[in-house]
Amino acid sequence: MDNQAVEMISKVLEESVKVVEEQVDAQLSQLNKIDEDELEKLKERRLEALKKAQKQKQEWLSKGHGEYKEIPSEKDFFSEVKESKKVVCHFYRNSTFRCKILDKHLAILAKKHVETKFIKLNVEKAPFLSERLRIKVIPTLALLIDGKTKDYVVGFTDLGNTDEFSTEMLEWRLGCADVINYSGNLMEPPTKTQKSGSKFTKVEKKTIRGRGHDSESDSEDD
Template sequence: MDAITKVLEKVEEQVDAELNKLSEMEEDDLERLKQKRLEALKKAQKQKQEWLSKGHGEYKEIPSEKDFFSEVKDSKKVVCHFYRDSTFRCKILDKHLSILAKKHMETKFLKLNAEKAPFLTERLRVKVIPTLALLIDGKTKDYVVGFSDLGNTDEFSTELLEWRLGCADVINYSGNLMEPPTQSKKSATKKVEKKTIRGRGYDSDSDSD
C-alpha cells in the first residue's frame, strides 16, 4: 500500500509542478501559444483541402496514359498501380490501396490498365503485373513488383504494404522502418500451398510478351 501511496504522491507532485509552471506563464505567453496552435491547425486544414482538390484521399482509376502525366505533375507523392483485368492479384492490391488512399492523404493513389498504356509500361519497364510505380516529384523512385516484397503471399496485410511504401518515402510512415510488420503463420502456410498449386509463380503474370 505504501508503494502505491508513494507513486500517487509522485504523480501529484508532477501535476502541481505543471500547474505552477502554467500559472507562472504570463498572459501574453499563453496567448502566443494559443495563436501558434491555431495557425498550425489552419495550415493543416488548408493543406488537406489542397490535397482533396488534387484528387488525394481516394483510390481512382485514370482512363489513359495521357492522363497519367497531368495527375503525376499535380502531386508530390504518387502510387500508381499498373493492373490487368485478367490478373486476380490486382484485385487483392485494389483492396489494400483503397484503405491506404483514405489513410494517407499526403499521397495520390492511382490505377492504370497496363493494356491501355503501352508507351508508359515500356518507358517505366513494367513487365510484371501487378506493379506499383512509386513516384516523388514526378520521378519514379521505386517499384513494388508482384508480391515478392510482400512475403510472396496473397494473404499479406495492409500494414505490410504500408510499411513497404514507407520504405520508399512515398507515404508518411509513422512506424519503425527497420522492422516490417510480422506476417502470421497462417499466411506463411497459405503461401507455400498456393505456390505449389500454381507452380509458375509470378512469371505467369508477365507482360513481357
C-alpha cells in the same frame, strides 16, 4: 528590555515580513503572467498549425487525393503525376486476380494517406508508358515523388510472398519508399508472423526496383 522596545522590534519585523511577502507575491504574479502569455502564444501557434494543416488537406483533396481512382489513359498519367508531389500508380490487368487484391488495400490507404495520390492504370491502355517504365510484372506499383519514379513494388515479393498480406504490410512498404508519411517503425515489417510457406523479404529504405516471380509477367525478367 522594556515592553516598548519589544513592541518596536515586533513592529519592525512585521513590516519586514510584509515587505518580503509583497515582493514574493509580485514575483509570483509576474511568473503567472509570463506563463499565461506563453500559454496563449502556444495556443496561437497550435491554432495556426491546425489551420495550415487543414488548408493543405483541402488542397490535396482538390487534386483528387483521398480516393483510389482509375485514370483512363497513359496521357492522363502525366497530368496526374505533375500536380501531386507523391503518387502511387497501380499498373494492372483485368485478367490478373492479384490486381484485385491490391485494389482492396490501396482503396483503404488512399483514404488514410491523403498526402499521397493513389491511381490505377490498365497496362493494355498504356503501351508507351509500360515500355518507358519497364513494367513487365503485373501487378506493379510505381512510386513517384516530384514527378520521378523512385521505387517499384513488383508482385507480392516485398509483401511477404503471400496473397494474404495485410494492409499494414503494404503501408509499411510504401513508407520505406517515402511515398507516404509513415508513423511506424521502418526497420521492421509490422508483423513477423506469416503462414507456413511464406517468407518476408527485408526491404531497405528507398530500395530501387524490386523483382518478383509470383505474379503474371509479360516477358522474362531482366
